[in-house]
Structure formats: C-alpha cells, structure tokens
Amino acid sequence: MTVASDNPRLTTQVNGGDTLVTLTGDWTTQDDGSAAASTAALFDRKELTAIEFDSSRLGRWDSSLLVYLSAVRNGAAPRSIRVDDSGIPIAARRLLALLQPQAAPPAAPPRRPMFVERLGLRAIAQWCELRAVTGLVGGQLLQTGAALTGRARMRRVDFVGCMYDAGIAALPMVALVNVLVGAILAFVGAIELRRFGADIYIANLVGLAQVREMAAVMTAIVMSGRTGGAYAAEIASMQGSDELDALRVLGIPLHDYLVLPRVLALTLMTPILYLYGSAIGILGGFAVAVSMLNISPELFVAQTRSAVTMHQIAFGLTKSIAFGALIALAGCRIGLKAGRSATDVGHAATRAVVVSIIGIIMLDAVFAVCANALDM
Amino acid sequence: MDPEHNEPVLQVQGLAVGYGDQDVQHDVSFDVKRGSIFAIMGPSGCGKSTLLKALIGLLQPSAGAVRYGARDYWALEQGQRDDFGRGFGVLFQGGALWSSMTAAENVALPLQMFTPLGVAVIDSLVQLKLSLVGLDSGRGSMPADLSGGMRQRVGLARALALDPQILFLDEPSAGLDPIAAKRFDDLILQLRDGFGVTVVMVSHELPSLFGICDDGVFLDAATHTAIAHGAPSRLRDSCDNPTVHAFMLRERPAGNEAPA
Numbered sequence: 001m002t003v004a005s006d007n008p009r010l011t012t013q014v015n016g017g018d019t020l021v022t023l024t025g026d027w028t029t030q031d032d033g034s035a036a037a038s039t040a041a042l043f044d045r046k047e048l049t050a051i052e053f054d055s056s057r058l059g060r061w062d063s064s065l066l067v068y069l070s071a072v073r074n075g076a077a078p079r080s081i082r083v084d085d086s087g088i089p090i091a092a093r094r095l096l097a098l099l100q101p102q103a104a105p106p107a108a109p110p111r112r113p114m115f116v117e118r119l120g121l122r123a124i125a126q127w128c129e130l131r132a133v134t135g136l137v138g139g140q141l142l143q144t145g146a147a148l149t150g151r152a153r154m155r156r157v158d159f160v161g162c163m164y165d166a167g168i169a170a171l172p173m174v175a176l177v178n179v180l181v182g183a184i185l186a187f188v189g190a191i192e193l194r195r196f197g198a199d200i201y202i203a204n205l206v207g208l209a210q211v212r213e214m215a216a217v218m219t220a221i222v223m224s225g226r227t228g229g230a231y232a233a234e235i236a237s238m239q240g241s242d243e244l245d246a247l248r249v250l251g252i253p254l255h256d257y258l259v260l261p262r263v264l265a266l267t268l269m270t271p272i273l274y275l276y277g278s279a280i281g282i283l284g285g286f287a288v289a290v291s292m293l294n295i296s297p298e299l300f301v302a303q304t305r306s307a308v309t310m311h312q313i314a315f316g317l318t319k320s321i322a323f324g325a326l327i328a329l330a331g332c333r334i335g336l337k338a339g340r341s342a343t344d345v346g347h348a349a350t351r352a353v354v355v356s357i358i359g360i361i362m363l364d365a366v367f368a369v370c371a372n373a374l375d376m
Numbered sequence: 377m378d379p380e381h382n383e384p385v386l387q388v389q390g391l392a393v394g395y396g397d398q399d400v401q402h403d404v405s406f407d408v409k410r411g412s413i414f415a416i417m418g419p420s421g422c423g424k425s426t427l428l429k430a431l432i433g434l435l436q437p438s439a440g441a442v443r444y445g446a447r448d449y450w451a452l453e454q455g456q457r458d459d460f461g462r463g464f465g466v467l468f469q470g471g472a473l474w475s476s477m478t479a480a481e482n483v484a485l486p487l488q489m490f491t492p493l494g495v496a497v498i499d500s501l502v503q504l505k506l507s508l509v510g511l512d513s514g515r516g517s518m519p520a521d522l523s524g525g526m527r528q529r530v531g532l533a534r535a536l537a538l539d540p541q542i543l544f545l546d547e548p549s550a551g552l553d554p555i556a557a558k559r560f561d562d563l564i565l566q567l568r569d570g571f572g573v574t575v576v577m578v579s580h581e582l583p584s585l586f587g588i589c590d591d592g593v594f595l596d597a598a599t600h601t602a603i604a605h606g607a608p609s610r611l612r613d614s615c616d617n618p619t620v621h622a623f624m625l626r627e628r629p630a631g632n633e634a635p636a
Contacts, residue, residue, distance in 0.1 A: 029491050029501065029539060062539035062571065067500045095570035098563075099507045240475070340520045341475035 012042060017049035021072075024057045027065040039071045043079065051076060053087035065092060070099050136259070136333055143260050153256040154264075162265035166227050170273060173226060174219050178277035181214050182206055182284030190292050199293045203303035206285030211312045215278040217364055220323035223270055224356030228331035231262055232352030235335025236345040244336075254336065263328040270324025271317050278316065319367050326363060327356045385410045385542060385574050386431070391440035393423065393430045399438060400426045404602045406593040408542075413568060413575040415585050415592030415608055419623065422597035424578040425469070425546055431576065432544055433461050444542075462490055465540030465573070469547045471531030473519040479530045480506065480515040486537040505533040509563060525556045529563075536567065543567070545577040549584050557581065561588045582626060586612065594620050 009027060013020040019042065042051070051072060058065075069088065073096070076083045085093050113121065146152040189205040235258060238244050247254055282304060289295050331352040338348035384407035392402040400423035408414045416424045429435035431442055433449070442449040444460070452460060473482050483502045487493060493501070506515050509529040519527055528548065535543060548564070549557035561584050568575055579585055585592070585608035594604040594611060596619055604611055604620045612624035622629040 029487070029493060063501055063504055063536075064497075067497070067504050070504060071500070091570045091572065094566055095508065098510075098566055098570075099504065341518065343476035 014045070017047050018052060019045075019048055019050070020052045020054055022054040022057070023065070024059075026059040027061040027068070029062055029064045039068070039075050042072065043075050043081075048079075048081055050082040050084060052084045055087055055089055058089065061089070061092065066095055066099075069096055132337075133329070133333060136255070136329060139255050140259065140263050140329065143256060144264065147260060147264065152260055153253060154260045155257075158257070159261040159265060162261045163269060165230075166223070166262075166266045167269040167272065170223060170226060170269070171276065173222050174273045174277050175280050177218050177222050178210070178215055178281040179284035181218055182210055182281030182286075183288045185209050185214070185281075186285035186288035186292075190289065194293065199295055200299060200303055202285070202289045202293060202295065203300045204307040206289070207282055207304040207308040208312065210281035210285070211278050211308050211316050213316075213364070215281050216274050216316045216319045216323065217360060219270065219273050219277045219320060220327065220360045221357055223266065223273070223324065224327045224330075224353055224360065227266060228327040228356045229349040229353045231328065231331030232335040232338070233345050233349040235332060236338035236348035239335070239338055240340045240342070240345065259329075259332040259336075262332055263325060266328035267321055267324040270327070271320045274316060274320035275313075278313075315367075315371060319364065322363055322367075323360050326359050330355045330359060383410055384408060385445065386576070387441075387443040388431070389441045389443065391427070391430060391442065392438045393426050393435060394438055395426075399600060401595055401600055401602075402439070404440070404593070404595065406602065406605060408574060408576055409591065410574055411568065411572055412591050413564065413577065413589045415589035416576065416578045416595065417580060417585060417592055417608065417623070418595035419597050419619075420580065422595045423600070424580075424595060427595065428544060428546055428576075428578050432464055432466055433457050462486075462538055463541045465535030465538065465543045467528070467531045467535045467543070467545045467548055469550065470524070471519070471527035473527055473530055473534070475519050478516050478518055479511065479522065479526075479533075482519070482530055483533045483537050486534065490538060501537075502533075505536050506530070508536065508567070509533045510559075524551045525553075525560075528552065528560065532560075532563070536571075539571065540573060542574045542576060545575065545579075547578055547581075549579065549581045554583070557584060558587075564588060580623075582608075582624070594623070 009023060009025040011022045011024070013022065021042070042048075069085075069092065073083055075081075085096065088096070143152050147154055185206050186202055189202050190199075193199055193201055193205070235244075238258075244254060247257060286297070286300055286304075289300055290297055334348050334352045334355065338344045386408040388407075389405050391404045392399050393404075394400045394402075404427065406414075416427060418424050426435065430437040431449075437450060441451075447460070449457065449460065473479070474485070477485070480502050483505050484498055487498045487501060491498075502515070503512075506512060509532050511526060511529050511533065514522060514526055514530070517526075519530070522530065528551075532545075532548070535545075543564075545564070549560050552560060564575060564577075565588050567573060577584075577589070579589075589608050592606065592608050592611070593602050594615075594617075595601070596603040598619070603617055604615050606615075608624065611620055615621060615624070618629055621627075
C-alpha cells in the first residue's frame with residue numbers, strides 16, 4: 001500500500017508494521033514545502049513498528065531534511081518504533097548523530113510575582129536607588145573638595161577635555177537656541193504691548209524672562225540633550241566592553257576618574273553658558289524690538305539695564321549651577337548602572353535626557369517657589 | 377578523490393589589502409578547494425583578519441581579485457555582492473552576537489530575513505542549528521549571560537543558519553579551553569563532512585591547525601606577503617622557511633634567542 005502524503009517529496013509505503021519512507025527531489029530551506037513536512041500522518045497508524053528510508057532518488061538537501069528526520073526520530077522514540085537510518089545519506093546520518101535524541105523540555109517561565117510583591121520590590125529598588133544617588137552626590141561634594149586641593153585621582157587632561165566638550169563646543173547650539181527664544185519673546189510681547197502703548201516695556205519683558213528663566217532653562221535643556229546623553233552613552237558603552245572593570249581592578253575609583261571631571265566641568269560651564277545665553281537672548285530681543293517697534297537702541301539698552309538687576313542675574317546663575325550638576329550627575333549615574341548590550345546604551349542615553357529635562361523643570365519650579373517666598 | 381573535490385571554490389589572485397595607503401598584505405594568491413578546511417595562518421598582526429575581510433566583502437582590496445567559481449567577487453555591483461554573500465557563513469572573533477537578542481533570535485534573524493519559511497519551521501530550524509552545536513538549553517539566554525565558548529557556538533549556529541556553501545571562521549578556538557577547543561574542532565569537521573561546506577579559517581592555534589586543516593597559506597608579518605602554501609602539518613614537517621618553521625614548532629626564530 002502506498003500512501004501519498006501532503007508533501008510531494010515524500011511517499012510512504014506500508015508493509016505490515018514496517019513503513020518505507022521514500023525521499024525524492026530537493027530538500028532545501030529555500031522552498032517552503034520540504035521543510036514544513038509534517039510527521040503527523042506517519043504516526044497516525046497504531047500498528048507501526050519500524051520506519052525505513054529510501055533516499056536513492058533524493059536530490060540536494062540541507063537542514064530542512066534534518067529537521068524532518070529529527071522530527072521522525074523524536075516522534076518514534078516515545079512510541080518505541082524502530083527507526084532504521086541505513087537508507088539516509090551517510091552525511092545526514094553523521095549530522096543527525098550530533099543532535100541530542102530528545103530535546104530538553106523548555107524551562108517553565110518564572111512565576112509572575114503578585115501585585116503586593118511587585119509593589120514592595122519596586123519600593124525597595126527605589127529606596128536603593130535613592131541611597132545610591134545620595135551617596136553619589138555626597139561623594140561628589142567631598143571629592144570636589146579633594147579635587148580643589150589636588151588630592152583626587154582626577155587627571156587634568158580629562159577635566160580640560162570635559163570642560164571643552166561642555167563649554168566651547170556647546171556655544172553655537174546655546175547661542176542659536178537663546179537668540180531665537182529672545183526674538184520669539186520680543187515678537188509675542190510686541191503685539192500685546194503695542195496695544196497699550198507700552199512699547200518700551202519690551203526690554204523689561206525680554207531682559208527679565210531671559211535672565212530669570214529662559215536662558216537658564218533653555219541652556220540646561222540643550223546641555224542635557226547634547227552632554228548629559230553623551231555622558232550616559234559613553235559610560236554605558238564602557239560598561240559593555242569591560243572598561244569599567246579594568247578601571248576597578250587597577251583600583252582607579254570610578255567616581256574620581258569618570259564622574260568627577262564630568263560633574264565639575266558641567267557645573268562650571270553651565271553658568272558661563274547661561275551668562276552667554278542671556279546676553280545673546282537679549283540681543284535677539286533687541287533686534288526684533290528695534291526693527292518692529294518704535295524704540296531707539298539706546299532706550300532699549302537703558303531700559304534693560306534698569307530692569308535687570310544683579311539679583312536677577314545671581315538668581316539665574318544659581319539655578320544654572322544646580323542644573324549643570326543635575327545633568328552631569330544624572331548622566332553619569334544612569335551610565336554607570338546601565339546594562340551591557342547595545343540596546344542598553346541607547347536606553348541609558350534616552351533615560352539620561354528624560355530624567356535631566358524632568359529634573360530641570362522640577363528644580364526650576366522649586367526655585368520659583370523659593371524666590372516667591374523670599375520675595376526676590 | 378573525485379574531480380569535483382579538486383575544483384577550487386575560491387581563488388585569490390595577487391590580492392593586496394590594507395588601510396589607507398598602507399598595504400597590510402600584498403601579492404597574496406591561493407586556491408581553496410571544495411570541501412577542504414583551509415587555514416589562513418601567520419603571526420599576530422600579520423593581516424590575517426584583514427585578508428578575511430576582503431574575502432567576505434567588508435574591505436575592498438587595493439589590488440588583485442577574489443573569485444568564487446567563475447565570478448570576480450569585487451567586480452560585482454554592491455547589490456549582487458550582498459546577494460552572493462548570503463552563501464557565506466561567517467563566525468566573527470568572539471561571536472559578534474547581537475547583544476539585544478537571545479541566542480535563538482540571533483540564529484533566527486537571517487532565516488526570517490532571507491527565507492520564505494513560516495514561524496514554526498524557522499523555530500525548528502533554529503532548534504536544529506543550536507542542537508547541532510550542542511546548545512539545546514541556552515536558546516533563551518542573552519549573549520551577555522553566555523560564556524565565551526557558548527557565545528562562539530551560538531555564533532557558529534548563526535553562521536550556519538542559511539546553510540552556507542563556504543564557512544569563514546575568524547579565530548574560532550581563541551579563548552577556549554583545550555577540551556572546548558578540541559570539541560569545537562571536531563564540530564567543524566563533522567559539519568564539513570555532513571553539509572559538505574568548505575571552511576576557511578583564520579587561526580594561529582597550532583593544535584587546531586594540525587588537527588583539522590588540510591590546506592592553508594602562511595602570511596608573513598615582515599615581508600607582508602604569503603611565504604608558504606600547504607597543509608599546516610606538511611609545512612611543519614617540510615618547510616625550510618625559518619619563520620614558518622619557528623611558528624609551526626613554537627620556537628623563537630633563529631637570531632632571536634633570549635640571552636643566556
């Protein structure tokens with residue numbers, strides 16, 4: 001009796017308890033049919049005791065033949081059916097011998113913890129993270145003191161490099177963003193103020209908004225995108241290539257060597273960039289005000305000088321120092337705790353930027369409340 | 377031996393490779409016969425891996441030709457080269473697994489991209505390739521959680537994913553312990569015998585070279601060219617070149633002895 005199967009490259013011939021499987025044609029992964037050959041029809045018959053193969057008309061073959069043969073073998077074993085592999089090409093028999101007869105059952109998926117358990121684990125993780133961050137901030141403060149007296153293991157060349165990266169290299173971007181923000185403020189203000197004949201107060205609007213808020217916040221956001229993200233990505237990829245371990249075994253403290261120069265550089269450079277951004281922003285406002293409104297350049301300058309006091313500048317400076325430290329600490333901390341894969345580097349960079357921006361806005365709100373309470 | 381066995385599957389003719397103006401190797405010629413295990417040997421830094429890059433399409437040679445059968449590989453258009461390159465399986469140094477995917481996903485990706493097969497069939501092929509290299513249990517692990525030897529084997533399973541005609545191995549047994557290295561060598565032999573693939577391997581592990589390679593080329597770091605051809609064991613026994621001799625016998629070359 002010959003049974004045509006669902007696969008054109010396969011005929012089965014039944015002779016009592018014996019079944020002869022004849023393999024014909026090409027069995028390659030490049031066409032769907034052969035690899036998908038099912039063994040279900042073969043094992044349907046109850047009285048089956050032995051399976052033999054005839055491969056005399058078999059064409060080219062590759063792994064897809066092995067998939068079929070190993071499925072036959074694995075199906076036959078629990079039913080105690082004898083598989084006679086003498087009809088299989090010798091090369092395929094050798095490869096088949098490499099395969100373990102019975103694949104181990106896949107491990108059961110780990111139990112999903114209950115809600116309360118997850119909440120607890122989460123809380124513990126957050127608590128640990130808070131402790132680690134506190135430790136990092138405290139350590140940085142102590143090390144800053146050490147660095148100032150030259151006792152920290154920080155190389156000057158790293159520090160200078162970080163200052164260049166976080167300072168001069170950032171100037172064009174900070175300038176562009178701030179000049180546009182200043183100009184936009186002036187545009188928006190000009191329309192409203194002209195209706196009240198209060199044209200001259202455009203200088204107050206631009207000056208105060210830039211110095212108190214916009215220059216500090218916009219500069220910090222630019223820095224978190226270009227520098228904070230870079231810190232996280234760099235440290236995370238060092239993690240992936242065991243560079244951090246190499247530093248650890250040499251006894252070079254990661255915080256001194258990697259974190260300290262970055263935090264110091266960004267904390268020093270952000271206020272400088274802020275001052276530059278404020279000036280450039282006011283310049284943007286000045287250009288718009290002078291060209292759109294009926295204000296002379298001298299008047300704009302005089303009005304700005306009377307509106308923007310040293311107090312305001314000090315307030316903005318304080319904020320930008322805090323922002324700089326925040327961005328650098330967030331970037332380094334997230335880089336240090338990142339995983340080792342390529343995806344982890346991407347995640348670390350994204351997280352550093354997101355955490356920095358949210359942190360900047362929240363810190364800014366705290367500053368606003370404090371300033372209000374202090375009546376500044 | 378049947379005549380088909382002697383036909384070269386890969387011919388390298390007067391090849392020069394390098395970076396920028398600097399040639400790492402020049403005037404390298406050799407033939408790789410079908411079904412052989414061919415060794416690219418030489419001291420560290422002589423340009424073995426660089427030469428391999430030129431064979432698999434990662435580095436344009438500055439002169440010479442790489443022929444697969446009748447085809448001049450580097451004369452093909454980029455798109456044709458990519459199609460042709462799917463017939464190669466490449467095991468990179470250390471595995472070069474995609475770190476964001478599990479072992480099984482690493483093996484499955486080429487199959488998903490370049491075959492018409494369904495999910496279930498791909499799954500059984502992946503299972504097959506991983507158990508061929510003896511890694512049934514590690515299929516769900518991420519590369520970072522695997523040991524060096526396991527990563528190497530997953531890399532081999534991935535190189536075998538598309539049933540390649542030629543398998544390129546870059547330092548396959550580097551970093552493996554002697555037993556694991558021997559097992560890996562045996563595996564390569566069994567795969568060659570089973571699938572009939574041609575194997576080109578870069579190596580300076582003497583036991584592997586003597587154990588499984590039946591042909592090869594020796595690249596010299598000083599003269600920047602090939603200085604000997606033949607099976608590693610034959611070079612060990614009969615090559616007069618002092619560098620090759622010292623390399624094969626694990627000695628210091630003459631005139632470079634340590635002071636007493």
